[in-house]
Amino acid sequence: MAELNGKPISPDDLQTLALTNYGHFTSMRVEDGRVRGLDLHFARLQRDCRAVFGVDLDLEAVREFARRAVPSRGVCIARLTVFDPAMDLGHVGDDAHPQVLVTTRPAGSLSLPAMRVQSVAYSRDMPQVKSVGIFGSLRHRRAAQQAGFDDALFTDASSVISEGGTWNIGFIRDDQVIWPDAEFLLGTTMELLRRLHLSRTATVHLADLADYDAAFATNVGIGVRAIHGVDELTLPADHPAIDRLRRAYTELQGDLL
Missing domain, CATH: 3.20.10.10 (D-amino Acid Aminotransferase, subunit A, domain 2)
Structure with a gap:
């Protein structure tokens, strides 16, 4: 699963993230729709967005994007990546308009060897x-x-x-x-x-x-x-x-x- 602002992401948008590589993220372990420390994850996204892009995130919208992408049952790792698909490598000082990429992957065990x-x-x-x-x-x-x-x-x-x-x-x-x-x-x-x-x-x-x-x-x-x-x-x-x-x-x- 990969959605940008609640919609399927295009190859062009992914190319910007891969080549410019400027942004921030948080990764959450989701178990049957629940997240430990959910408030901490969203506080991190807001704090880092101000530090990296100088703007605030609409956290209610971010939460809705995450809900769309994450299954209500089972366990997964959801990563919320904040970046600006329009950012140009040569003009990174321009005003930023960050968006939210939500991706999911299988979650591993919490009982790992030392x-x-x-x-x-x-x-x-x-x-x-x-x-x-x-x-x-x-x-x-x-x-x-x-x-x-x-x-x-x-x-x-x-x-x-x-x-x-x-x-x-x-x-x-x-x-x-x-x-x-x-x-x-x-x-x-x-x-x-x-x-x-x-x-x-x-x-x-x-x-x-x-x-x-x-x-x-x-x-x-x-x-x-x-x-x-x-x-x-x-x-x-x-x-x-x-x-x-x-x-x-x-x-x-x-x-x-």
Whole structure:
């Protein structure tokens, strides 16, 4: 399924998105028409649209576009991409008229095996915006996978941990959740977990990871997924706090789209 402002998208419109690659998006896991953190997704779309295009979105219209494309039964991932099909590569400073592309794809399991990640010094451009330009993230994910890891974990030049390629990272110490004090994209799943479990933020260096009890990754596609290794360090994959977080997240009913 792919619709632009509630209508089938044309090849010309897709060409603009592919070649100009300027816009932002949010991805939602939809289960029988319900979305966990629906308010957070729409707040992100509005916030990012102002940052990227300098205009507001009609969120009621966006919601209706999403309803049209998403099945009322079953589970899927719906991606809402905001871009301007008329934007010209040489005149990106012109007034923008962003539209909404809704696409759907099958959703994976929320019970995934623990993963191993490779650290790399990298910071995304405008990390607070969920932009369509993810070449750097995918480049480092590819390099990590070719080195035998599952994904890449980003740090700054001082080895302060920020985020994963397309996910947030959290740590467990003394049954408390600790989120990195760094620049990263605040994920909707992370925001929901902060509502569900006592947590705080702290600066987390790679060299200090052995002082933590466990670590996990989180986004709408994977839910809560244990991290059992960072570079050469091994971490437990079965910490009970991660299981509690996973259960609390999966038991959230979500809001009707």
